[in-house]
Amino acid sequence: MPTLPPIDHATTVRLLEPPDGACSVIIDTDTWNEVDDQFAIIHALLSPEMRIETIQAAGFHAAVRNTNDFEHGMELSYEEILRVLSLSPIRYEGAVLRGSRQTMTATGGEPVPSEAAENIVNRAMRGRDETLYVLALGALTNVASAILMEPRIRERICVVALGGWPRHASDFRDFNFIQDLRAAQTVFDSGVALVQVTGFGVSELLSTTRWEMMEQVQGYGEIGDYLFRLYEDFVEDFPGRGKPIWDLAPGAWLLDADWFRTHIEPAPILNDELRYVPIATRHPMRVIDWLDRSAIFADFFEKLHRHTT
Numbered sequence: 001m002p003t004l005p006p007i008d009h010a011t012t013v014r015l016l017e018p019p020d021g022a023c024s025v026i027i028d029t030d031t032w033n034e035v036d037d038q039f040a041i042i043h044a045l046l047s048p049e050m051r052i053e054t055i056q057a058a059g060f061h062a063a064v065r066n067t068n069d070f071e072h073g074m075e076l077s078y079e080e081i082l083r084v085l086s087l088s089p090i091r092y093e094g095a096v097l098r099g100s101r102q103t104m105t106a107t108g109g110e111p112v113p114s115e116a117a118e119n120i121v122n123r124a125m126r127g128r129d130e131t132l133y134v135l136a137l138g139a140l141t142n143v144a145s146a147i148l149m150e151p152r153i154r155e156r157i158c159v160v161a162l163g164g165w166p167r168h169a170s171d172f173r174d175f176n177f178i179q180d181l182r183a184a185q186t187v188f189d190s191g192v193a194l195v196q197v198t199g200f201g202v203s204e205l206l207s208t209t210r211w212e213m214m215e216q217v218q219g220y221g222e223i224g225d226y227l228f229r230l231y232e233d234f235v236e237d238f239p240g241r242g243k244p245i246w247d248l249a250p251g252a253w254l255l256d257a258d259w260f261r262t263h264i265e266p267a268p269i270l271n272d273e274l275r276y277v278p279i280a281t282r283h284p285m286r287v288i289d290w291l292d293r294s295a296i297f298a299d300f301f302e303k304l305h306r307h308t309t
Helices: 009-015 036-045 070-087 115-124 141-149 151-155 175-179 181-190 210-216 221-234 248-255 293-308
Strands: 023-029 050-057 095-097 132-136 157-162 193-197 260-266 284-291
Touching (some): 009 284, 023 036, 023 248, 036 050, 036 248, 050 070, 050 115, 095 115, 115 132, 115 141, 141 151, 157 248, 210 221, 210 293, 248 284
Parallel strands (some): 193 284
C-alpha cells in the first residue's frame, strides 16, 4: 500500500473512545453470508443511541451460500438488507448502497471504487464535531478503499471491525479478513482508529439456541418470525447445539462499553502467512477481550419485544 502520512497517536486514542451518548454510524455488512448480520441491523435500528446514516453491502464469496463470486455475494447482501428493512418495525430513512465488486487482493492493493467507499469518504469529510463510527461486519474492502481514496478520513472515523482471531492463536485465519487479505492489511497499516472484535474467544460468546430463539424472537412481529426462520434454516439442530450471533458485538460496543473488557495496544502487522507480527512502535488500536453475553441479548430482546407488541 502507499505510505500514508502518520497520525498523532493522541488523536487516534481519542477516536478509539466509545461514544458518550448518541453516535453517527455507517453499517457495512455482508448480510447474506450467514444469519447474524440481520440481527445486528435490527438491533441498531431499534436503538435510538445509534443514528444510522447509511447501510451498505459488503462483498463475499462462499460456496455454502451459493455465491458465484465476490460481486455476487455483495449483490445478494444488498438484496437481503432491503428485505430486512422491509420487515423492520422501525422505518429506516437512510440510503442502502452497493459495495465493492472485487477485492483489493484482486487489484493488487489498489482501492476499489464503489458507492459504499465513496459514501464513507463523503460522510467522513463533512463538517462534524463528532466521530463517525463504521461498523465493518464483513470484508474490509469498502473501508480500506475509502481510506486510500481519502487518507484524511483517518482523523475523523473509528472502524469497529469484526474479524481475526485472538493474539494468542496461531494465526488470524478468520473468514472476514481472508475474504480480502489486502484490505485487512491496509486497514491495520493505515493508522485509522480501529476497534477489533475477534470472532473466536469474543463474539462467539454471543451463542444462542433454537429454544431461546423460539421464546424470545419467534412471534415478535414479522421481523421476529423472519429472524427465527433464518436461524432455524441455517442451524442444524441437535441437543446442545448453539449458534453465535457474531455480528451483534460491534454495535453493542457503541451502545454500552461497560458490557465489554478491552485494551489498547500497538496495531500488529498482518503478514501474508496470516500471522500477527507485533511491532511496539506502531500506532494504537483497541482490542475487545471479553463481552457480557447476557447484557447484550437482554438489550436486543427487550427492544425487539417493545417495538413489536
